[in-house]
Each structure stands twice: as C-alpha cells, then as structure tokens.
Amino acid sequence: MEKIDIYPFQRADNKKSVNKPLKISVPSLKVFANRARYLCSVETLPIIIMAFLCGRTLLFGELSPFGIAFAAGITAVFPEYGLLSAILALAGYTTVLQGSNLAATFGATALIYLLLGKYHLRFRQLRYGPSAVVLGLTTIIKTGVFAYQGADLYRYLTIFFEAALAAGLTYIFFRAAPLLKLKTVRTFKREERLFIVCALVGILAGLNGWQAAYVNVQRAFSSFIVLVAVFIGGPGWGAAAGTLAGAVPSLTSLVVPGLMGYYAFSGLxxxxxRHFGRIGIALGFLLGNILLSVYFNGPASITSALAEGLAAVxxxxxxxxKGLHRLRTIARVSFGEPVKSARDQRIRNYSARKIRDFGRVFSEVAKTIEQVSSDLQTSGEDDLQQLFNGITGKVCADCSLYRICWESEFYKTYKNxxxxxxxxxxxxxxxxxxIPTDLQKRCIRLKELAITINCLYENYKTNHYWKRKMAESREVVSGQLQGIATILSNLANEVRLDVQMQEDIEAILKSELAKSGQSVMDLTVVSLGDGRLEVNVSCPSCGGKMHCSKKINPIISKILGQRMTVFNNNYCARKTGESICEFKLHPARTFDVNIGMAKAAKNGGIVSGDNCSTVELRDGKLALVLSDGMGVGAKAAMESSATIDLLEQLLETGFDKNLAVKTVNSILVLRTPEETFSTVDLAVLDQYTGKAEFIKIGAAPSFIKRADRVDVVRHSSLPIGILNNIEVECIEHHLQPGDVVIMVSDGILDSHKDSANKEEWIVTLVQSVITTDPQNIADLILNRAIxxxxxxxxxxxxVLVAEVAAGPVQ
Incomplete structure (x- = not known):
C-alpha cells in the first residue's frame, strides 16, 4: 500500500494540537491487479459467462428477467462476486435494451445489488427473501419510470409478469448457486436441476443474434449441447436436449417452434x-441435420446447416x-432416477440393519459365554467342598469318633x-x-484316610483341569464372537455408505492399460467420498516382479491426476503362489514408511527363533510385528511364526489390535499343555496422521530416533501363552517425517553384558548415526550386537527398522 501524508489545517489559538500526519491508505496497482486476477480466474469464468449472457437474454422480444435474477442470486450466495455479476449483467443489457427500459433495468439491478450485498447474511437465512426483494424493487422502479412516461395497461402487465419471472428465477439461482463451486459428485435436488435447465436456456438465448460467417453461433452451440447430451445419455438424452435447444429460439424471436423437432430428430x-464413439455421434447428427434442413428450408440452406453442424462437431x-466422461458420471449420479436411488438406499439400510442385528446376536452370545466362563472359574470352591464331602462320606461317616472330629474339633480337623x-x-x-500328628492321635482309620484322599484328590485335579480348559475355551470363543460382532457392525456401516461405481473411469483405465500393453483381467473403481477413489485390479501373476507398483500404478496415477499407492499387496502371487494377482490402489498417504530388517540365529545357526513382519491395514495404517519364541531353533521359530501369522490374519480381517493380541494369547494357551510362550512387539503406524501405537507383551523396549533425541518405548508384562487373561496397554507417540522407529528382540539388548543399563548402548549408537536409511541402521545395530x-x-x-518419510506432493 502506498502512504500519502496529508497535514491538516492548524489553528493558531489551539496550543494543545500537535502537527501529526494524517495517514490515508490508497490501494496500489498491485492490489488492483491481484483483485482483478482473482475475479478473472478459472473458478469465476462460469459466473462471468452466465452473467453476461443472461443479461442479453430477451424472452418474447421484450422481457429481460434473467440478468437481474442471476445477479441477485449470486450476490445473496457469493457476495464477493456480486458486483462482478451485476456489472456483467448490465453490460449484457446494454446490447439488447435501450432508452427508459435500459435505465429502469439499470436502477433496479443497482438497488438490488446494494440491498442484497449489504444484508446478504440476513437474506441468506430467508428462503424467499431475495425473490421478494427482486419482485418488489423491479415492480416499483419499472412501474415508476413507465408511469412517468404515461404507459398503458399492457406495459404494466408486462412489468409485473417480468418481475414475477425474475423473482422465480432468483429463487432457483439463489437455492442452487452453490453448484458453481461443487467439488464432489452427488444427486442433485429439484432446484439444482431447474438451475441447470434455466442456465442452459439463459446461455442459449443470450447467444441470439451472433453470427460468424456462415455460422449462427446460437444454433452451433445448441447443436453442441445436443451432441454432448447424446454422448452422456444416448438417444433419449439427445432427443430431450434437442427439444430444449429447439424451444429457445421460439422464446426469444417469436418464431414457430419447428426447430424443436429438428434438433430432437437429429439428437435421436x-x-x-452412439456405440461408434464420438465419430459415430457426429456422423449421425450431421445426417439428421442436413436431411431436415433440406426438408424444411430447401437446398439453399444446406450450406449454413452444414457449417453449423461442422462447428458443433x-x-x-x-x-x-476425460471431461466428457466426467460429465457422464456427474449426469448419471446427479440425474439418476430418484425412485431407484431411494429403493437402493432402502435396500442398503435394510441389509445394514440385518447385519447389525446379526452382530448384536453374536455380541449377546459372547456375553452369555463369558458369564458361563466366569461361573466356571468361581466353581473351584465348590469342587473343594465336594472333596471334603467325599472324604467325610467315605471315611468318617460311620466312624464312632465322627462327632468329636467334625463337631467338637471341626476347625482343627479342617486345618489338618x-x-x-x-x-x-x-x-x-x-x-x-x-498325616499331621494332631490328627493321628484322634483318627482310627489313618490308612483308609490316606488312600481315600489320594484317590479323591486325583479325581479333583482331573475335574479341575478340564473345567479350567472349558473356561479358557469359552473365553476364546467369547472373544472371537465379540470380534465377529465388531466386524459385522463395521460392515453394516460400510453397507450404508452410498458407494458409487465409477464405470466411466473404469473404461478409460482399461483402455489406457491395454494400449500400454498391461493385461488386466478385472478393474473396478469405487468412490470412497471426499474425492478419494479406490481402484481394485486383478491381473495375471508377474512372478513377483512387482508390475503392480512399477508399471500399472504409474499409468493409473497419471490418468487419475493423483498419485496412488499399492495397498494390500500381501496377497502378491510370489507369497501365495497363485496365478492371479489382486491388489488395490489408494490415494497416496501423507507419510511413507520405508522398512529395513536384519536377523541372526544363535551361534551362527540357520534357523532363528525370532520372526518379524509388516502388515498393511485399512484406512492407511501399517502394522509392524516382531515376535520372539521361547528358546531357540526350529521350535522357537514355529512359535513366533504362528504368533505373527495369527496376528496378521486377525488384523487384516478387521479385529481391533487389543482384541487380536488377546485372542492370540488365548489360542496359544489352549493349543498345548506344555509351557510355550512368545513375545509380541506390535507397532501400528497411521500414515495419514503420523500417530504410532505400541503394544508390548513381554517384548524388549523400542526406540524412536528423532532429530534431537532418542525416545525409549517400554512396558513390562509377561509374554503371551502363559496367563489366561492379559492386560493390553497401548502406548501412543506422534511421528514426524525423518523419525525412525527401531524394534529389537531381547538378544540385541542382552548382547552388551558389561552394561548395567542394556538400553544405553543402543541409544548412544542410534544418536551417533547420521543416515536415516532403515536397512543400514538395522545392519549397523545387528553387527554391533554380534x-x-x-x-x-x-x-x-x-532388528526391525521403519523410517517415516513425507509423502510425495500430489
């Protein structure tokens, strides 16, 4: 801003006044240029075109409601564009109106802009507020101007009819103007559909009178609209668009509406x-255009008809x-059959309700089984009481000293x-x-007592063991049923989503992939909302050459205009051994995670008892899992591998991470009566938010290398497979680009036997590392431990290392 200092007049007798410069800010040319660039951007281009052409629209040669209505609707919804739309509408009026009619229209438009622009917040809350303003001011101003000139009754009726039309159009423009800034595809409301129709009528009518050599601009653009409608919806849409385009000249020039049949037949x-593509559509339209032109107007009109048709083609x-396919998708979604959409929504809601009911059933069954399991666990005291009853019944019931032992000396006998x-x-x-000495003095059946106790206690142990196993089994079943209930509940929520299949995008992707030599067996594109797309691809196996990420993904990303990433490639054919590869593509995440791992078996052996893995989960999350089986060698490897496999399956299925760990623990407890256990070190990284959640069950501490420090993540608990019930605690950290997560097994920590604090040497080593390459860090830590x-x-x-990096710019 340029500063201009202006010194005001100073009175001689005012001693208190001081000469201070009065600073006035005058906008610079740069500010004006920025504002002009903002108002003339691509985003405002539809408003500019529609405002000017609506101003040029004349119905029946004398009514001009479109310009005022459009300026009023835009001012009420987007006040920052109000002045621009009003000026352009008035510019359009100057090309078709003159004299007092032009002056009255100028006055009405200016007053409407001033009133709606100043109080737009109030009028935006009133459904019919802008329409009432347009009706009142247009009627008052134009009636006053023409009354001064001595108008007749017909002129007053024309004024009122024009004001009523302007008010109705204002309501439509006011209710549907947000469509001009709509970013996502959805079903249009009634007012929004009327807005599109009125906007097309205004644009076509505003082109009236423009001629370029042999080409009538209005007819050429009408033909183009018919061609686009045919591409979008086929013959029906073409005939409907032709009828609309043919009706506009009769509204503007008072001619016989013969063009309606002309354009409708050409569109049909x-x-x-249409099945022959754009060339087929063009040839069919030109054929109909020339035939009807010769039939209606004679051979002399063939030149102009051919010129207009060729211009539209x-x-x-x-x-x-891509724009045509985008318009087809918008039309199918926005103008879809309401009854069908409502029916589909009802079916989705009904299905979701049924699935949720099944989920509630599983949840109730889980609670019932959990209650029974709890009752079984509390039945241990009853079993002990039955053991005492058996002893007294078999040994003491018919003894002469029964009253002395079990009545007079009850507590002593019970304790013995x-x-x-x-x-x-x-x-x-x-x-x-x-047998205790005190009991030996009183009991006369010592030998019988010892034999009976041995027999009954053996039965007691057997019964107690199987009851405990039943209780544990019920706990596992209860947990699994609860997990299934959760999955069903999530599935019900997904069913309720209005998922739109992007068939047009699918056709483009399949065509481009075929041109690039990529064989695709099946491809579906699903809109997930918020502009995000999910691409599901099935293709022949590449033998582990990663064609999914190296060849197919770049092609799809380029066509969609956004970077995609391969999701769920754990089912790659190199892992499953199948002949078909299936994977998904999701929008690129905020953070990328690069993995490095290093392993060494005890004493240089071949088989390590440790196992680690990475699992891609839903919603852009990545799970890092490390497990250390009991002991070393093949048996320990089997235990840790089973733990990781179970965790992977449960997490991918949709189980909550806490429930997944508890379920694995229960399964390992039940699997064998032998003492076997494994540690679980689980880290779940959210690649959209950077949130990291750590769960440690008997696992060694983990480390987070940051720019200025190293954080240690630790939690003390027993490994899984020992206790029936374990407490799962989640430790949260927030990661930033450049952070490195390091997970190690206890063999790494215990390698430094001279250090009292086994974590200290790793912290010191990680702090001194300059590189952030995860594989180099993993190799460095393993080599130092050896x-x-x-x-x-x-x-x-x-050692399992994950580097968090910033995702590529879209």
Missing amino acids: LAGIF ALLLVFPV IMDLLAVLELKSRVTEEH KNAGGLSDDDMT
Whole structure:
C-alpha cells in the first residue's frame, strides 16, 4: 500500500494540537491487479459467462428477467462476486435494451445489488427473501419510470409478469448457486436441476443474434449441447436436449417452434450411432441435420446447416475425453432416477440393519459365554467342598469318633485335612506318615484316610483341569464372537455408505492399460467420498516382479491426476503362489514408511527363533510385528511364526489390535499343555496422521530416533501363552517425517553384558548415526550386537527398522 501524508489545517489559538500526519491508505496497482486476477480466474469464468449472457437474454422480444435474477442470486450466495455479476449483467443489457427500459433495468439491478450485498447474511437465512426483494424493487422502479412516461395497461402487465419471472428465477439461482463451486459428485435436488435447465436456456438465448460467417453461433452451440447430451445419455438424452435447444429460439424471436423437432430428430439419430464413439455421434447428427434442413428450408440452406453442424462437431472432437466422461458420471449420479436411488438406499439400510442385528446376536452370545466362563472359574470352591464331602462320606461317616472330629474339633480337623492336601499337592501322594500328628492321635482309620484322599484328590485335579480348559475355551470363543460382532457392525456401516461405481473411469483405465500393453483381467473403481477413489485390479501373476507398483500404478496415477499407492499387496502371487494377482490402489498417504530388517540365529545357526513382519491395514495404517519364541531353533521359530501369522490374519480381517493380541494369547494357551510362550512387539503406524501405537507383551523396549533425541518405548508384562487373561496397554507417540522407529528382540539388548543399563548402548549408537536409511541402521545395530557378544550371538537377534518419510506432493 502506498502512504500519502496529508497535514491538516492548524489553528493558531489551539496550543494543545500537535502537527501529526494524517495517514490515508490508497490501494496500489498491485492490489488492483491481484483483485482483478482473482475475479478473472478459472473458478469465476462460469459466473462471468452466465452473467453476461443472461443479461442479453430477451424472452418474447421484450422481457429481460434473467440478468437481474442471476445477479441477485449470486450476490445473496457469493457476495464477493456480486458486483462482478451485476456489472456483467448490465453490460449484457446494454446490447439488447435501450432508452427508459435500459435505465429502469439499470436502477433496479443497482438497488438490488446494494440491498442484497449489504444484508446478504440476513437474506441468506430467508428462503424467499431475495425473490421478494427482486419482485418488489423491479415492480416499483419499472412501474415508476413507465408511469412517468404515461404507459398503458399492457406495459404494466408486462412489468409485473417480468418481475414475477425474475423473482422465480432468483429463487432457483439463489437455492442452487452453490453448484458453481461443487467439488464432489452427488444427486442433485429439484432446484439444482431447474438451475441447470434455466442456465442452459439463459446461455442459449443470450447467444441470439451472433453470427460468424456462415455460422449462427446460437444454433452451433445448441447443436453442441445436443451432441454432448447424446454422448452422456444416448438417444433419449439427445432427443430431450434437442427439444430444449429447439424451444429457445421460439422464446426469444417469436418464431414457430419447428426447430424443436429438428434438433430432437437429429439428437435421436445421433444416439443410434452412439456405440461408434464420438465419430459415430457426429456422423449421425450431421445426417439428421442436413436431411431436415433440406426438408424444411430447401437446398439453399444446406450450406449454413452444414457449417453449423461442422462447428458443433469440431467442438465435440476438441473437447477433452476425460471431461466428457466426467460429465457422464456427474449426469448419471446427479440425474439418476430418484425412485431407484431411494429403493437402493432402502435396500442398503435394510441389509445394514440385518447385519447389525446379526452382530448384536453374536455380541449377546459372547456375553452369555463369558458369564458361563466366569461361573466356571468361581466353581473351584465348590469342587473343594465336594472333596471334603467325599472324604467325610467315605471315611468318617460311620466312624464312632465322627462327632468329636467334625463337631467338637471341626476347625482343627479342617486345618489338618488342608495341611494334608498341601503336602499331597507337593508330593503327588501321601501316606500315613504325612498325616499331621494332631490328627493321628484322634483318627482310627489313618490308612483308609490316606488312600481315600489320594484317590479323591486325583479325581479333583482331573475335574479341575478340564473345567479350567472349558473356561479358557469359552473365553476364546467369547472373544472371537465379540470380534465377529465388531466386524459385522463395521460392515453394516460400510453397507450404508452410498458407494458409487465409477464405470466411466473404469473404461478409460482399461483402455489406457491395454494400449500400454498391461493385461488386466478385472478393474473396478469405487468412490470412497471426499474425492478419494479406490481402484481394485486383478491381473495375471508377474512372478513377483512387482508390475503392480512399477508399471500399472504409474499409468493409473497419471490418468487419475493423483498419485496412488499399492495397498494390500500381501496377497502378491510370489507369497501365495497363485496365478492371479489382486491388489488395490489408494490415494497416496501423507507419510511413507520405508522398512529395513536384519536377523541372526544363535551361534551362527540357520534357523532363528525370532520372526518379524509388516502388515498393511485399512484406512492407511501399517502394522509392524516382531515376535520372539521361547528358546531357540526350529521350535522357537514355529512359535513366533504362528504368533505373527495369527496376528496378521486377525488384523487384516478387521479385529481391533487389543482384541487380536488377546485372542492370540488365548489360542496359544489352549493349543498345548506344555509351557510355550512368545513375545509380541506390535507397532501400528497411521500414515495419514503420523500417530504410532505400541503394544508390548513381554517384548524388549523400542526406540524412536528423532532429530534431537532418542525416545525409549517400554512396558513390562509377561509374554503371551502363559496367563489366561492379559492386560493390553497401548502406548501412543506422534511421528514426524525423518523419525525412525527401531524394534529389537531381547538378544540385541542382552548382547552388551558389561552394561548395567542394556538400553544405553543402543541409544548412544542410534544418536551417533547420521543416515536415516532403515536397512543400514538395522545392519549397523545387528553387527554391533554380534560384536558385543564376542563374534557369535548368544541368542537369536532381530532388528526391525521403519523410517517415516513425507509423502510425495500430489
């Protein structure tokens, strides 16, 4: 802003006043240029064109409601464009009106802009507010101007009819103007469909009178609209668009509406040849155009008809194919049959309700089984009471000293039997010598008592073992049913989504992939909302050459105009061994994650008991899993591999991470009576938000290398497969580009035996590392750990490193 200093007049007798410059800000040319560039951007181009052409629209040769209505609707919805639309509408009026009619229209438009522009927030909340303003001001101003000139009754009726039309159009433009800035595809409302029709009528009528050599611009553009309609919807759309385009000249020039049949027949004929593409549409339209032109107007009109048809065909051929397919998608979604959409929505809601009901059933069954399992766990005291009853029934019931032992000396006898059971639990069998001395003095059936207790206790242990197994099994089933209930609930929410299949984009992608030599068996494109697309691809196996990410993904990303990433490539044929590869493409995420891993078996062996993996989950999340099986060698490898496989399946299916870990624990507890366990080190990274969630079950600490420090993530708990119930605690961290997550097994930590704090040497080493390459970091840590151990590792060692990097710019 340029500053101009202006010194005001100073009174001589005012001693308190001080000469201070009065600063006035005058906008510079740069500010004006920026505003002009903003108002003339591509985004405002439709408003500019429509405002000027609506101003030029004259109905029946004397009514001009479109310009005022469009300026009023835009001012009420987008006040920043109000002045621009009003000026352009007035510019259009100057080309078709003159004299007092032009002056009255100028005055009405200016007052409407001033009133709606100043109080647009109030009028925006009133459904019919802008329409009432247009009706009132247009009627008052034009009536006043023409009354001053002495108008007749016909003029007053014309004024009122024009004001009423302007008010109705204002309502349509006001309710549907947000369409001009719509970013996503959706079903249009009634007012929005009327807006499109009125906008087309205004544009076509505004082109009236323009001529370029042999070409009538209005007719050429009408023909182009018919051709686009045929491409979008076929013969029916072409005939409808032809009827609309043919009706406009009769509204503007008071001519016989013969052009309606002219354009309708041409559109119908073009639609018949639609299957031959744009060339077929063009040839069909030109054929109908020339035939009817000769029939209605004679051979002399063939030159102009051919010129107008060729101009429309040229516009169709130069129009981008992607734009035409985009218009077809918008038309199918926006003008879809309401009854069908409502019926489909009802079917989706009904299906979602049924799925949710099934989910509730599974949830209730899970709660019931959990309650039964809880009851079984509390039945241990009852079993012990039954053991005492068996002892008294078989040994003491008919004894002469029963009253003394179990009535007079009850507590002593009870304590003596409990002590004997404790000895039995330690030694597995008792004899008369193990019976407490106090009980030996009173009992006359010592040998019988020892034999009976041995037998009954063996039965008690067996029953207790199987009851515990039943309780554990019920807990596993309950957890799995609860997980299924959660999955069904999520599925019900997905079913309720209005997922739109992008068939036009599918056709383009298949065509371009075929031209590039990529064989695709099936391809579907689904709109996920917010402008995001999901592309599902099935293709012949490439034998693990990663054609999905190296060849197919770049082609699809280029066509869609946004970078996509391969999702769910865990089912690559090189892993599954199948002849068909299936994968998905999702929009590129905010963060990329690069993985590095290094492993070494104990004493240089071949089989390591540690295992690690990465799993791509839904919603742009990546799971890092590391597991250390009990011991070393093949058996430990089997345990850790089973743990990771189970976790992968549960997480990919949709189980919550906490429930997945608990389910794996229960399965490992039930799988074998032998003592087996594995550690679980799980990190789930959200590649859209950078949030990292760590779950550690008996696992070694993890490390997060940041720009200025190294954070240690630790949690103490027993490994899975030992206790029936485990508490899963989630530790959250937020990651930034450049951060590195390092997960290690206990063999890495224990390699430095001289250090009291086993984590310290890793923190020191990671801090000194300059590189952020995950594979180099993993190799460096493993080599240093082997060196610390004296050249041969005393335990299996594994390092899993994930580097968080910023995603590429779209």
